[in-house]
Amino acid sequence: MNGKLEYRSFESKALQGNPLGDPIRRDIIIYTSENYKASNSAGYPTIFFLPAFGNDGYSAVKHDPFSISIYERLDRLVKSGKCGDMILTIVNCFNRLGGSQYINSQAIGNYENYMIDEIIPFIDSNYNVSKRAVLGKSSGGYGALSLGMRYPQLFKAIAAHSFDSCFEYCYLPDFPVAIKTLKNYQDPQHWLDVFWSNEFSRTKDDFITLNILSMAAHYSPDTENKGLKIELPFDSVSGNFRDNVWSRWKQYDPVNLVPKYTESLKKMDSIYFDCGISDEFNLQIGTRVVSEKCRSLGVVHEYEQYKGGHFNTNHRYDISLRKIYEALG
Secondary structure: OOOEEEEEEEEOOOOOOOOOOOOOEEEEEEEEOOOOOOOOOOOEEEEEEEOOOOOOOHHHOOOOOOOOOHHHHHHHHHHHOOOOOOEEEEOOOOOOOOOOOOOEEOOOEEHHHHHHHHHHHHHHHHOOEEEEEEEEEOHHHHHHHHHHHHOOOOOOEEEEEOOOOOHHHHOHHHHHHHHHHHOOOOOHHHHHHHHHHOHHHOOHHHHHHHHHHHHHHHHOEOOOOOOOOEOOOEOOOOOOEOHHHHHHHHOOOHHHHHHHOHHHHOOOOEEEEEEEOOOOOOHHHHHHHHHHHHHHOOOOOEEEEEOOOOOOOHHHHHHHHHHHHHHHO
């Protein structure tokens, strides 16, 4: 590697007293290219990378013999001349429910405030930042689109890969699995405690259930509940569907957010979406619908579908990193 990777410990005030008791001191991982200079008057485009569900900041930089990490991709692009110098900031919003949608939640904590009020000012104060971009995949892609459209004064480019959208297609198919898993426990809190105590017996169904609980914590928190402060869109014993709770979830669906934030999206210098045509969570449907809605509303963006699924797609960052630099460099 030609550039530099730093781990900066940061203690958050926004995460103090979070309901799940997750750490408030976390590492921020920052990559700067070989030519980075604090004195460069132009500054450097700075990307805030949001890890996907089930991942933390360390996951984004770990060694993989079959692929290369996002910072290694950026380092290679810069060295080859395919991309100019940029700063890459990798955040860590992992929590006991497996990941973040990068919005505030009374059931999880104020991770949106952590990003907007703490991480960005910290990076701005310690590095030579010009314009900012937000990038992510899956839940990270959802966070990139959500934060980007709501904070156009902070971000000038959005790159969202395979992001959660059209909730009917990406979440509903998993509800029966969660119902089947949860029915044998006193309540979701009991299940979660068992999940974290049985490291070697977790199944695919357990991780599906964890994801659904996480989404409920983001989209339908309920501070009146004992244990986990969530309201599920189904009865975990009878399976009865709760339309009133589902309507709360749908308020957070990008399909419904884009019309609300159209003018903010039009302020972006670059918006890039993509998704594999065989995405295992049906996100190729939602991302396409969001793209069509953006087009109908006059939001300039790029959207690509490619051969592949939801996993083993890190090579797509080669495209989004270059597009961010082309727009902000």
